[in-house]
Amino acid sequence: xxxxxxxxxxxxxxxxxxxxxxxxxxxxxxxxxxxxxxxxxxxxxxxxxxxxxxxxxxxxxxxxxxxxxxxxxxxxxxxxxxxxxxxxxxxxxxxxxxxxxxxxxxxxxxxxxxxxxxxxxxxxxxxxxxxxxxxxxxxxxxxxxxxxxxxxxxxxxxxxxxxxxxxxxxxxxxxxxxxxxxxxxxxxxxxxxxxxxxxxxxxxxxxxxxxxxxxxxxxxxxxxxxxxxxxxxxxxxxxxxxxxxxxxxxxxxxxxxxxxxxxxxxxxxxxxxxxxxxxxxxxxxxxxxxxxxxxxxxxxxxxxxxxxxxxxxxxxxxxxxxxxxxxxxxxxxxxxxxxxxxxxxxxxxxxxxxxxxxxxxxxxxxxxxxxxxxxxxxxxxxxxxxxxxxxxxxxxxxxxxxxxxxxxxxxxxxxxxxxxxxxxxxxxxxxxxxxxxxxxxxxxxxxxxxxxxxxxxxxxxxxxxxxxxxxxxxxxxxxxxxxxxxxxxxxxxxxxxxxxxxxxxxxxxxxxxxxxxxxxxxxxxxxxxxxxxx
Amino acid sequence: xxxxxxxxxxxxxxxxxxxxxxxxxxxxxxxxxxxxxxxxxxxxxxxxxxxxxxxxxxxxxxxxxxxxxxxxxxxxxxxxxxxxxxxxxxxxxxxxxxxxxxxxxxxxxxxxxxxxxxxxxxxxxxxxxxxxxxxxxxxxxxxxxxxxxxxxxxxxxxxxxxxxxxxxxxxxxxxxxxxxxxxxxxxxxxxxxxxxxxxxxxxxxxxxxxxxxxxxxxxxxxxxxxx
Numbered sequence: 064x065x066x067x068x069x070x071x072x073x074x075x076x077x078x079x080x081x082x083x084x085x086x087x088x089x090x091x092x093x094x095x096x097x098x099x100x101x102x103x104x105x106x107x108x109x110x111x112x113x114x115x116x117x118x119x120x121x122x123x124x125x126x127x128x129x130x131x132x133x134x135x136x137x138x139x140x141x142x143x144x145x146x147x148x149x150x151x152x153x154x155x156x157x158x159x160x161x162x163x164x165x166x167x168x169x170x171x172x173x174x175x176x177x178x179x180x181x182x183x184x185x186x187x188x189x190x191x192x193x194x195x196x197x198x199x200x201x202x203x204x205x206x207x208x209x210x211x212x213x214x215x216x217x218x219x220x221x222x223x224x225x226x227x228x229x230x231x232x233x234x235x236x237x238x239x240x241x242x243x244x245x246x247x248x249x250x251x252x253x254x255x256x257x258x259x260x261x262x263x264x265x266x267x268x269x270x271x272x273x274x275x276x277x278x279x280x281x282x283x284x285x286x287x288x289x290x291x292x293x294x295x296x297x298x299x300x301x302x303x304x305x306x307x308x309x310x311x312x313x314x315x316x317x318x319x320x321x322x323x324x325x326x327x328x329x330x331x332x333x334x335x336x337x338x339x340x341x342x343x344x345x346x347x348x349x350x351x352x353x354x355x356x357x358x359x360x361x362x363x364x365x366x367x368x369x370x371x372x373x374x375x376x377x378x379x380x381x382x383x384x385x386x387x388x389x390x391x392x393x394x395x396x397x398x399x400x401x402x403x404x405x406x407x408x409x410x411x412x413x414x415x416x417x418x419x420x421x422x423x424x425x426x427x428x429x430x431x432x433x434x435x436x437x438x439x440x441x442x443x444x445x446x447x448x449x450x451x452x453x454x455x456x457x458x459x460x461x462x463x464x465x466x467x468x469x470x471x472x473x474x475x476x477x478x479x480x481x482x483x484x485x486x487x488x489x490x491x492x493x494x495x496x497x498x499x500x501x502x503x504x505x506x507x508x509x510x511x512x513x514x515x516x517x518x519x520x521x522x523x524x525x526x527x528x529x530x531x532x533x534x535x536x537x538x539x540x541x542x543x544x545x546x547x548x549x550x551x552x553x554x555x556x557x558x559x560x561x562x563x564x565x566x567x568x569x570x571x572x573x574x575x576x577x578x579x580x581x582x583x584x585x586x587x588x589x590x591x592x593x594x595x596x597x
Numbered sequence: 598x599x600x601x602x603x604x605x606x607x608x609x610x611x612x613x614x615x616x617x618x619x620x621x622x623x624x625x626x627x628x629x630x631x632x633x634x635x636x637x638x639x640x641x642x643x644x645x646x647x648x649x650x651x652x653x654x655x656x657x658x659x660x661x662x663x664x665x666x667x668x669x670x671x672x673x674x675x676x677x678x679x680x681x682x683x684x685x686x687x688x689x690x691x692x693x694x695x696x697x698x699x700x701x702x703x704x705x706x707x708x709x710x711x712x713x714x715x716x717x718x719x720x721x722x723x724x725x726x727x728x729x730x731x732x733x734x735x736x737x738x739x740x741x742x743x744x745x746x747x748x749x750x751x752x753x754x755x756x757x758x759x760x761x762x763x764x765x766x767x768x769x770x771x772x773x774x775x776x777x778x779x780x781x782x783x784x785x786x787x788x789x790x791x792x793x794x795x796x797x798x799x800x801x802x803x804x805x806x807x808x809x810x811x812x813x814x815x816x817x818x819x820x821x822x823x824x
Binding site for chain 2: 093094185186188189193194201202203204205206208209210211213214215217218222226227229230233234237238240241244245246247248249250252254255256257258262267268269274275277279280281284285288289291292294300322323353355356390391392395396470471474475478479589591592593594595
């Protein structure tokens, strides 16, 4: 039961129409309808929310205003704050970030026989990977193929992705599932071993592999366990705050900061992998976020200041179904798997207003239209939302389906008295994913030699919109990829000499020349949610 | 604020609006969190917390990000708990009883007090999954422990010093790798890809993605969607 009576009353309308709504197959939008919808209602198209960069490799390009402020901010340190001649850590491959990509890279580097080290500003596994609920795509069923997966991903990303990256993503996908399975990841399977797979928005085949709705958590905890088993050093509560270059401009390590004592440390490395994840905690356009506490775009800042170019940093993914109510979990992710299992999106009048499995950008824009122009949303204290008719899942698939397939969702709402088996839930788009990021090639290298990027921090793999299940896949495929190539490169690289932080002053000079005055320092590292207005 | 609630953070009293979670109440009180805060969505176990309502006997374990505050709540966060994780080579071990005896012999010292189960932030049958682990029933242990976020509250209450989440982690990996049925279509597809069966088609698609996007758009917009 909802604590607010009005919601209980409105939910009755949804229940009354369920027998009609359940069997209906809503029409999918045409390409032109989608384009028009996105242009009018998707947050990426709100010009006023973006700023033009005046300095750096993407000068002249646009990014969200909050990101521009951090990209065009000062370093937390100056070159003379640290002694680069006596590194505290010396390693072959320095991995910044302890999520799925960082852990995968570390395991591959270990397999290659080189020394690697993970630094993470929180703990290993404190990452968006841990929170990915729905699943991971791979074309491994007989009716599917990497080519079909390619068309889905490339088209879903509006034909803007780098083809060679998409090709790598889909071709390596089955092998990555096998790799994870051999590490002990428990995928949902039939008794004969066949993978239980479902659709995601924009997929043309059922290729979503899952571990209930703890898919990312199951993958992440297994990778973490493996990293520890291998004795790979993990330096936790230690953030990278600046990339160190060598005398020839190649990446050669990072300046680190202990998050608790603020002590500065120097890590020297032959190659560096940035695997810091996304930016949801910057709350672009005031949106709530489904992201991890540490998702503050740090890697984009580190890379950009060192000279690495960004690609599609102006495209964000607003997950269509963030929690709109209750307030305690406002913005929290309601996995797309809820729709994969048959729940439909319904407005205040109980009408199904769209096909539930359009791509995420289209679905988010459609929900925003329903709540704004059409005025068919349900008002809450925090804003507005539409119904996601979860009881429809068991209406169609039988009792017990929800507990078995989406136990985390059942638990999350159950804590606030809402039984999603019996009551529909209120959802609205939430800031979920950074589609773009540091521009990489197929080796995972950024525009700076010996500086690699993998996972959400990298751009180009998903074009301008990512499909469900392609991000868990991305972190594994490109995390491993970066680990393999960064390790190989480290083997043929001598210990870097002439370490320098001169690029900090050079960037400051560029800011001056562009007339930018700011007190902001970056990377941000953590959001500031502490109340100060007392 | 009309509805204010009194809570005690590490024994110090704060008046905060009702409806907050323990985590957002701490932030309302002015805390800037570094430890004890992770995904903020109930998946990572970073915000393990113990609380007791003033005047009551029972001690509760919870996740600060997932628990609404109550009047008179005495809160102590548990941002780190020294779990004991034993290392092993996943490729060298077998899913037999010996491995658990070898790596986590302390599970056989369980006295059956069930404090772990009572403390679990995810309402799992912790003592029961440990019983399965004792008997080498890793599939059952994996199933019962699946929703574990490894917050460690169970272990903080255990008189036998068991690191339950690590025991369960081992059981799940054994189950995922050795006990659950192997997937035939997966290894078949990996074999096909390695043989290069899809190389030509992929090269064609990549070339068209650059030279003839319109053809790809047509392909995408008219593709058959599995029902």
